[in-house]
Amino acid sequence: MKTQDAPAQTLAQKLIARAAGRQHVAVGEIVNCQVDLAMFHDSSGPRRLKPMLEELGAQVWDKSRIVLVMDHYVPEQDDDSRRIVRIARDWAREQQLPHVYDGQGICHVVLPQKGHLRPGLFCVGGDSHSPTGGAFGAYMFGIGSTEMLGVVVTGQIWVRVPQTLRMRWGGRLADGVSAKDMMLHMIGRCGMNGGQYQAVEFCGQAVRALSMQERMTLSNMSAEMGAQAGLIAPDEVTREALAQAGVHDAQIDGWDSDEDAQAIVHDFDAGALAPQVAAPHSPANTRAVDQFGDTAVQVAYIGACTGAKLDDLRAAARVFERAGAARLADGVRLMVAPASQQDQAQAESEGIMARLRNLGAQVLPTACGACSGYGGSIPDGANVIATTARNFKGRMGSATAQVYLASPYTVAASALRGRITDPREVLA
Amino acid sequence: MSVTHKVWKLGADIDTDQLAPGAYMKLGIADIATHCLEGVRPEFAAQVRAGDVIAAGANFGIGSSREQAAGALVQLGVKAVIAPAYSGLYFRNAFNLGLLLLTCPQAERLEEGESITLDLPGRAVIRSNGERLACDAIPDFLLEMVRAGGLLPQLKKNLQQRKEPS
Numbered sequence: 001m002k003t004q005d006a007p008a009q010t011l012a013q014k015l016i017a018r019a020a021g022r023q024h025v026a027v028g029e030i031v032n033c034q035v036d037l038a039m040f041h042d043s044s045g046p047r048r049l050k051p052m053l054e055e056l057g058a059q060v061w062d063k064s065r066i067v068l069v070m071d072h073y074v075p076e077q078d079d080d081s082r083r084i085v086r087i088a089r090d091w092a093r094e095q096q097l098p099h100v101y102d103g104q105g106i107c108h109v110v111l112p113q114k115g116h117l118r119p120g121l122f123c124v125g126g127d128s129h130s131p132t133g134g135a136f137g138a139y140m141f142g143i144g145s146t147e148m149l150g151v152v153v154t155g156q157i158w159v160r161v162p163q164t165l166r167m168r169w170g171g172r173l174a175d176g177v178s179a180k181d182m183m184l185h186m187i188g189r190c191g192m193n194g195g196q197y198q199a200v201e202f203c204g205q206a207v208r209a210l211s212m213q214e215r216m217t218l219s220n221m222s223a224e225m226g227a228q229a230g231l232i233a234p235d236e237v238t239r240e241a242l243a244q245a246g247v248h249d250a251q252i253d254g255w256d257s258d259e260d261a262q263a264i265v266h267d268f269d270a271g272a273l274a275p276q277v278a279a280p281h282s283p284a285n286t287r288a289v290d291q292f293g294d295t296a297v298q299v300a301y302i303g304a305c306t307g308a309k310l311d312d313l314r315a316a317a318r319v320f321e322r323a324g325a326a327r328l329a330d331g332v333r334l335m336v337a338p339a340s341q342q343d344q345a346q347a348e349s350e351g352i353m354a355r356l357r358n359l360g361a362q363v364l365p366t367a368c369g370a371c372s373g374y375g376g377s378i379p380d381g382a383n384v385i386a387t388t389a390r391n392f393k394g395r396m397g398s399a400t401a402q403v404y405l406a407s408p409y410t411v412a413a414s415a416l417r418g419r420i421t422d423p424r425e426v427l428a
Numbered sequence: 429m430s431v432t433h434k435v436w437k438l439g440a441d442i443d444t445d446q447l448a449p450g451a452y453m454k455l456g457i458a459d460i461a462t463h464c465l466e467g468v469r470p471e472f473a474a475q476v477r478a479g480d481v482i483a484a485g486a487n488f489g490i491g492s493s494r495e496q497a498a499g500a501l502v503q504l505g506v507k508a509v510i511a512p513a514y515s516g517l518y519f520r521n522a523f524n525l526g527l528l529l530l531t532c533p534q535a536e537r538l539e540e541g542e543s544i545t546l547d548l549p550g551r552a553v554i555r556s557n558g559e560r561l562a563c564d565a566i567p568d569f570l571l572e573m574v575r576a577g578g579l580l581p582q583l584k585k586n587l588q589q590r591k592e593p594s
Contacts, residue, residue, distance in 0.1 A: 030567060043453060044493065056584055073454070080454035128493035128517060144495030144521035146579050153583060158569075192441060193487040197516025226490060228516055282441065372492075373450035392445045392491060394467055 008258035010164040011231050012199035015139035015255070019122030025161045027262070032158050033122050037065050038151050040126030041107050043072035043374075046091035047084050048145035049152060060095060061155035067099040067116055068092055069107035072368045105340025105366040108132035108220060108305040112212075113342050115245040119234040119255040124151055128223045129305055129389065135212065135219040136242070137234035137255045139199075142223065162198040162228055164263040165190075169206035171271035176423040178315060179214040180307065180387065180407035182206070183221040184276035185268070188286030195227030201257060202232050206270035212241035213311040220306050221389050224283040233257065275422055277385075278405040281393040289410055292420040299384040300328075300415035301396075302408055303337035303364065304371040307387020310343040312408040317352040319412035320359060323426050328359055329418025337364035337371075373397030385414045430545045433481040433507050437540040438468065440485025444518065447489070447497035460496050461503040478505030481546075483538035485511065488529075489518025498522040508546060510535045510553055510563075523570045526578035531564040 009017065009024050017025045019033035040049070045068055053060075060066065070088055073081035092100045101110045108129050111117055119137030124130065126148045133140030143157070151157050167186060187194075202218045210218070215232050222230025232238075233256035242250045257263065274288040302308050302316055313336070328334055336356050338344035344366055347353050357363060368374055371388040378384050378396050384403045386396070391403035406414070409423035416426065446467050452460045465472040482488075482501070488511040489497060498521045501509070508528040512535050522529045530546070532553055538544065538561070545554045548571070553561040576582040 052580055055580070056587055058583075058587060078454075084454060126493065128491065130493070142493040142517055144493055144498070144517070144524060146495055146524040147520055150524075150579050150583060153587075191487075192490050193513060193515060196513075197519070223517075226487070226515055373445075374453070390445075390491065392443045394449055394451075395445045397451055399467060 008261040010199070010257040010261040010263055011137070011201055011233055011255060012139065012162055012164050012229060013261070015120065015122060016159060016161055018120060019139065027161050027163050030158055030160050032156050035065065035124055035151050035155055035157055036121040037067065037116060037123040038148065039067040039069065039107055039111055039123065039130070040148055041068070041072050042070045042074065042085050042088040044126030044145050044148065046088040049149055050087065050091050052146070052149045053152070056153065058153045060152050063095060063097055066097055066152070067111060068097055069104070069110050070102040071106045072372070072374050074103045074367050075365050103367070105342065106305040106368055109309055109339040109343065112136060112241070113245055113340060115247045118242060118247055118250040119238065119252050124148065124157060129220050131222040131227065131230040132216050132220040132305060134222065134229050134231040135215040136238060137232065137252065139229055139231070141228045164257065164261070165195065165198055165200045165227070166257070166263045166265045167200060167202050167268065168265055169202070169204040169268045169270050171206055171269045172209065173206055173270045173273065174424065176409045176427045177273055177275055178407045178409060179210055179217040181273055181276045182268070182270070183218055184278050184283065184286045184405060185273060187221065187224050187284050188276065188278070190225055192224060192282060192284045193226035195222065195225035197226060197228045199229045199231055200225060200227040201263070202230065207232060208235065211311050212237055213309040216309065217306060224389055275407060275410045275424065277410065277420060278391060280391055280402045280404065283390060283405055289406070289420060289422045295404070295420040296383055296418060297385045297404070297414050297420060298331060298333065298382040299378050300332060300334045300411050301370060301378070301384055301386040301388065302411055303335065303369055303386070304388040305339055306389040307408055308337055308339040310346050312387060313338060313343065313347045313352050314350070315408040316412035317355050319409055319423050319426050320355055320416065323416050325359065325416050328415050332415050332418050334359065334361040334415045335364055335370065336361045337369045338366050341366050370396050385411050385420060387411050431479065432543040432545055433479055434477065435538050435540060435542050435544060436469070436472065436476065436480055436482050437538060438482060438484040441487045441490060442468070442484055444489060444491035444494055444497035448494055448500050453494065453496065457496055457499045457503050461500040464500040464504060473504060476504050476506065479507050480505070481507050481544065482509045483511070483535050484509060485536060486513040487515065488513070489515040489522070491515065493517055493521070495521040495525060498525045498527050502527050510538065512536070523573050524579040526574050526576070528574050532561050534561045537561060
């Protein structure tokens with residue numbers, strides 16, 4: 001046991017204590033934190049913040065700590081989206097914001113690629129998938145626009161120090177099984193609000209073995225578990241990913257949970273995990289892929305911050321390559337919306353995009369698009385298998401579509417066969 | 429005589445896409461509100477009256493960070509939501525917009541259309557038959573925020589006070 005002066009702390013507690021200017025914080029206490037970085041996009045950001053700032057007659061607390069990403073309504077498809085994006089661009093210019101990424105990709109993927117994240121930071125995002133930043137050992141969570149206004153004006157925000165749920169993954173994932181499957185399995189087991197707005201921490205050998213982008217998939221879908229944050233203690237994988245993004249002075253030491261810190265631990269065996277699929281209309285409606293029999297699919301969607309990063313595109317391409325397929329199953333439409341320009345460019349250079357196009361894939365803009373029903377909506381009545389995070393009724397723009405969530409491996413295998421398919425059958 | 433509130437009864441897992449569908453997110457809150465809950469209760473937006481309350485199952489407000497999912501209920505005049513559990517993100521958004529959320533483990537006892545009263549100091553929902561349903565405590569600063577009408581009016585007040593000479 002540690003002494004009263006230095007109680008054992010979880011990673012979440014250490015991150016919050018630092019932001020609150022404290023040595024340590026106790027679970028359940030409400031503290032005020034200094035925000036290191038506030039990220040928002042065209043939908044949650046300027047169009048909502050600008051009028052409220054004007055109403056208050058207030059200024060932005062620190063422009064260098066703000067990142068604006070245009071990803072929801074770009075490319076503009078109608079007058080409303082043109083208006084919304086124009087507000088964002090005008091405001092960025094007016095305010096002379098130093099960090100603006102317009103049409104570069106989805107905020108949660110662009111933010112680390114542009115070197116804005118590092119271990120130890122306390123960040124907020126105007127989007128529910130903001131826990132993605134936790135993969136880098138930063139405390140990051142989503143907030144609404146009004147609360148973002150509070151941050152933008154004061155630079156501060158309150159949090160109730162969360163309990164930590166440690167998701168400890170032993171063993172090793174089989175080929176064709178990925179972080180998305182781990183996450184669907186955890187959400188299925190805990191439920192959509194099983195995280196109870198606590199901090200989830202992913203750990204264990206199987207998590208350590210994941211690439212940075214796969215780790216981001218875990219943290220990203222902490223939102224679907226109802227957690228506030230989804231943390232992964234930084235290590236050499238993190239250091240390397242940060243260096244690639246131009247961050248060379250990151251501190252990774254000390255940003256982990258003390259051995260004897262209080263947490264609720266759930267153990268999982270990665271080696272025993274089969275590919276998972278979440279049936280309509282909830283990400284918690286999860287079963288192993290072999291439980292889906294002959295479910296036909298008409299649309300395969302590889303998109304979103306959750307499921308169209310470079311590693312996701314690589315996974316899908318591997319399935320297609322292994323199958324040696326020249327075309328998809330009859331009647332299947334494959335749509336691919338890479339998560340960022342950088343990821344798409346790298347995928348181009350690796351021949352992945354050409355392979356996808358040759359199969360007849362429709363390549364969509366690097367934006368949120370159909371995932372949130374904001375654009376490129378899917379057809380009514382279709383069975384859709386998607387790499388996205390949510391399959392709520394109507395979420396993708398059609399109330400009659402049936403959306404199944406799965407990994408990029410499973411989505412690719414299903415596009416090849418025209419029915420929900422275990423990718424291990426193709427990769428074997 | 430305390431004010432009574434009519435109950436709209438909903439199930440569990442009411443998500444933000446049901447409260448504020450993505451397809452209408454381009455619009456202003458008044459227009460979004462006309463589509464609020466149209467997937468589960470098509471008549472809700474047209475028939476809900478100022479002062480009504482929603483009683484729902486667990487996990488109310490799961491999903492997106494879009495605060496319009498709370499704003500639509502404010503716009504329609506909903507006085508409070510009563511449910512056993514909320515999405516944490518929705519919980520923050522609601523109070524920031526001045527919408528009262530009561531965490532009530534027995535919310536499911538409430539019936540469609542019944543009239544209830546709220547006893548905030550006593551932390552209870554009182555049913556028409558007199559039954560009291562206990563609610564969890566809400567931190568004082570959040571109750572103050574609801575009383576002020578949300579974070580924006582509160583910030584405005586604070587900034588004005590700071591500007592006034594002492």
